[in-house]
Amino acid sequence: MPLFVKVRSFLRNLISTRGVEADLDQEVHSHLEMLIEENIRAGLPPKEAQRAVRIELGGIEQVKEQVREERIGNWLRSVLSDCRYGIRQLRKNPGFTAVAVLTLALGIGSTTSVFSLINAVLIRSLPYGEPERLVYLWSPNPRFQLPVEYLSPMNADFFELQKQNHSLVSLALFGPARFNVASEGRADALGGARVTGEFFKTMGVTPELGRTVDEEDDQPGREQVVVISHRLWEVQFGATLNILGRALLVDANPYRIVGVLPARFAFPHATDAMDAAKVSDIWIPWAMTPEQKANRNEGAGNAIGRLRQGVSLGQAQAEMSALMTKIDALRPSKDQGFGALVRPFVASVTGGSRRELLLLMGAVAFLMLIVCSNVASLVMARAEGKAYEMGVRVALGAPRSRLIRQLLTESFLLVVGGGLLGCSLAFVSSRLLMRLDPGNIPRLEEASLDTTVLFFAVGLSALTGLLFGLFPSLSASRCHPAAVLNYSGNRNVRGGRSRFRAGLIVAQVALTVVLLIGSGLLIRSLQRVYSVDKGFEARSTVTMHFSLDARYSQPERQTAFYRDLLDKLTALPGVQAAGAVSNLPFGHGETLSWLTVEGSPFDEKIFFQTRSVSPHYFSAMGIHLFEGRYFTDDDAASRPLVAIVNRSFAEKYFRGQEVLGKRFHFVDGSPTPTWYRIVGVVADIRHSSLEESPRLQAYLPFWQGSTPDASIVIRTNASPDSLASAVRKGVNAIDPALALGDISTMDQLVTEATAGRRFQTLLLSVFAAAALLLALVGLYALLVSSVQQRTAELGIRMALGAQQAHLLSLVLGDGMKLVLIGLSIGLVASLALTRFVASVLYGVSSTDPATFFTVALLYVCIALAACWIPAHRATRVDPIIALRYD
């Protein structure tokens, strides 16, 4: 087998080099001696014989070398020897090597860790079977100016679509919800969803244990089954295998566990649906009654479907629109206008964070460019120092390709070192990033260094190596030996290459300035967001969530429960006020209503944020009262209906008039309006985002409505933990099946609401700082080597009487000239580029003069400091030594 023979020879040449060499040596020597013997036999004297043989042979070493070059795997041998030589060279210059490797590690590490985020969030497939076939189905109505995600199909419309369509394999509803889950004597508030029977089939999930909820379960009377998450199975049931069939009280009803889902399945995640909990742990059948299914005025859940194999999004959209036109005609003409919108699921899931992540990727790409140019500049500086050596090697006949390979090998070694260190850096930093998880980027917590990320890191390193290694190698190997060797030293070897290095420095400065301005604008935005007037006092509050189950369907029972609870809480030591609210600010839920305000025409484009609040809610939240009064316990079910509105509401409808006593009513289709009389005006509240200006807001008394799901706000100096246990005791005394959910403080909720912005700002600032550091190192290195090269020139200047100050300004001027050119380019580039971040800025213009000015000033100061050291060194040149320098 020739191939086998070749492989064997290859391995032998590679592994037992010494044996092969000894063999060759013996062979050539025995050949030599046989030749000598032959000549002696032919009659030559021994000395003559030896000489003749030497002539014929032409040198033992040459013969051996010729054999070596013919061997299989010779290229590998020469690569290895290049590597050995390269390592020796790098070890001789530990300073250069350390700076280059660390710079590369910083660049590769940060790029890789940002990529690991992008991989986890945007690239890695979702844990659902063929997620690209999943679609959301919305039912937008042009009459309302609302984001589409607010409008799910109305129940009756949904079931018609489900029955009639042909483009989806299955279509399901899910309704994010919180449940009181009690088992073995403890109650917990858990997130989850009510789902119709097709839900798990649509998602394409196979359970880890048991089965999922199916169509059989989705009927009233048969719905007492529950599927739990892998997390809940582990945390609460110790991952026991005989979990199936266990009993669980869900909202005080007995349920039976029939299945456990795989570890990565936690849909809906808080970022997937508007009012989903942070973690979804249980799923129960929806089991709608026929009346619920026939409701054409309420959309109870979110619709998700799976496209039939081979059906495109456009086809599905066309069919759904056509069907919806027919279905919409079934309702009274004044209510019509509902359409159908099919949206790809994957894009919806990742859409929100895509822009944020791509911005980070852009920033890190800038950083990477700086890294490349920095290392290229360092490598060139070194190559300049080796010009003489290169000249000698070319003169001795080294081919140019060989020199390029030698120099590229060194770059390659640097990249390997930088890449390895960079990957460990990425490993550490991805752990850190998870700690900072802002909660608004889905599946960020799954970021890890998997094979995709490692391939990326390897590819990135290779590209980097080529980028910074190729040009210096080409330029260094392009040398004319005569020119180099004629110089008695390197007294004035300047010119093209240093100009190129100077160009690199200018580019670095410009890139860094762009990054600094970008992060400066984000920092200013963050400051603005922090200083926004929220309308309430977030400090010293503790909040928690309750959801009352079907036992509390009567409003009187709800009122009784909350009155009892709030009384108990107010009596606790350290509690100043306690109130209840239907939707907590920053609690991921909002009720939007249509109102008709007395004296103004109804406008269906205006939605009001409405909340039910108990009397002490305003004082517990520290919300300022401008006019009138807060609610009191006398605003009860039997009393006249009253309301409190916010300042924007009062100003929009009653500017310059008396507000108190004015009335409004809800637009809910009922024939006779129910009027609410305004008794107070309070401050505008930022309810869902610090960055959105407050809408029109109205508050209704808790005791006059029905609010099974509510949050409690307690103003107290006690710690949340100690208070929570006291509250738990109190709740347990009232109803042991109820659980406290989402225990938190308003401070924490506000912090969470700004976490995404903080995360982005922090990362961008870290990259900008890293870029600044690298650019300064680059500038410093350039000046140091230029001072070194100009030692003789500086010495002459000094000998001729130049003042120290003059020399100082000479070198400083050289450096600062580059900085100023780069700075101007960077400022102009920023003017052009920052409009891409305008959408993520808040309260700051993308050309904010203060930011531009601060960055420019900061840069000049820091650059002066970096230039000072080499410039100062230049003034310390001793003319005598300098002139003997060569």
Added chain:
Amino acid sequence: MNSEPTTLLQGTLELLILKSLVAGEMHGLGISRRIQQIASGTFVVKPGSLFPALHRMDEEGWISSFWGESENNRRAKYYRLTNPGRKQLEVETKRWGRISWAIAQALEAS
């Protein structure tokens, strides 16, 4: 035809080595002398080309090597033809036939 030794055409050295080994196993010097003999002294094979060729052919698997005793009781490395080597000889011989015929034709034509 005993004039100046000629340099070898590319590839012909291998053909000659294979051919000379048909007679039996030989050491490097033996092969060199054998080539001189069969080519009537037209070619002189210098060690600088002989040894690289031998090692290359060894790695290709056309010949195999072993250490043995020379005629004068000296340790020497011997080469012998392998089966792939025999096949290679056929291939090379045919190829050479074609080349020399083609060159002869070309020379006659002019």
